[in-house]
Amino acid sequence: AQSVAQPEDQVNVAEGNPLTVKCTYSVSGNPYLFWYVQYPNRGLQFLLKYITGDNLVKGSYGFEAEFNKSQTSFHLKKPSALVSDSALYFCAVRDFTGGFKTIFGAGTRLFVKA
């Protein structure tokens, strides 16, 4: 079965420092991976996706993610964190085993301190 794991409930970084939010996946077949962000009391917003090609994927708001097949990881990164990046981040994998489903991780809460 397809699955994603976000090993950290919370990540704390200082403004201006680089940030990483971790995600590992388990799939049968090609991995199609996504990152979403959720601000308080809002719906999720799409950040970026990996389908094929370059292992470094660039997305919205200066975020990027690195696909690592050998480590089955898809970590979200940003070179310099902003206070406004504080939010809930979800990693997700497309599930083709039955229907049109996307499997979401449990989410990682990012706090950026000024």
Next chain:
Amino acid sequence: SQTIHQWPATLVQPVGSPLSLECTVEGTSNPNLYWYRQAAGRGLQLLFYSVGIGQISSEVPQNLSASRPQDRQFILSSKKLLLSDSGFYLCAWSLARPEPNEQFFGPGTRLTVL
């Protein structure tokens, strides 16, 4: 451009009362549509998805139901609400082709069952 609407934004209902949440999408045709529930500001639980008018797939057996009476309209219903139905309900859409596609989420409905 495409937009997705959900209403109401908040709802407080007594146990045993009926429920109807509505979601509409503008600016696209034949989208895939999804209903999710998010409890305690964390992970998303897929409730229903639809690939076309009248086509509904249920992911979780419970007292909720969904309908798609029009191409861009998705409705979540219940005949009798339970306390456990409280949560944040999110509607989302994605392009049907080509797969895999990111999902675009509505602003959500916060439901409190008392």
